[in-house]
Amino acid sequence: MTFDIVISDMPANSEFAHLGAQWAFDDWKETDPNDDIQWYLNVYSESAIDPSSLPLSLAATAGNDQLAGVACVVLDDALPDAIEPGPWVAAVFVNPEFRGRSVGKQLVTEAVRRARELGHTDVYLYTRDVAHWYETFGWERVRETHIHNKPITVMVNRV
């Protein structure tokens, strides 16, 4: 299948916002029992209010009608006792039908570019099991820690 991916701001309160929030919630709910689908919907809504400040939320779409993936940048990604200043790339998820075709890389790269455009320098994230993937495009491991007793890796993308 060939398709063109377009990365743009997540439209708030849209079908895509609900689908993206559901994907992100389903992906993290076992790791973080305090997680809540409303958290993602709020991030998408806040992102749409003021494009000149964080949070920001991106949607990758294929042919206007299919959501291929999502990503955000938030000031605080609810990592207990985080020592890193943020901001954080968060809620990265690619629709399984579109995996392995650089949608994830494009989303994360654009998220970092936009955060820098808003004046942020180093950008952080934490991941359960795809640190190797992030290392393939400029991210470095900072430390290993736990969230709700599940191991995660904190990473940074430095200017």
Ligand SMILES: CC(C)(COP(=O)(O)OP(=O)(O)OC[C@H]1O[C@@H](n2cnc3c(N)ncnc32)[C@H](O)[C@@H]1OP(=O)(O)O)[C@@H](O)C(=O)NCCC(=O)NCCS
């Ligand atoms: C991780 C994820 C976002 C990647 O999205 P994607 O669009 O498939 O990624 P890309 O196409 O940009 O990159 C895929 C490439 O990375 C490679 N890759 C995937 N996982 C990897 C890993 N753990 N370590 C190293 N390389 C990896 C693939 O082999 C592929 O390489 P290729 O292009 O040479 O074949 C996607 O698999 C996903 O949504 N996973 C579930 C949610 C998740 O883990 N999100 C991250 C939360 S921190």
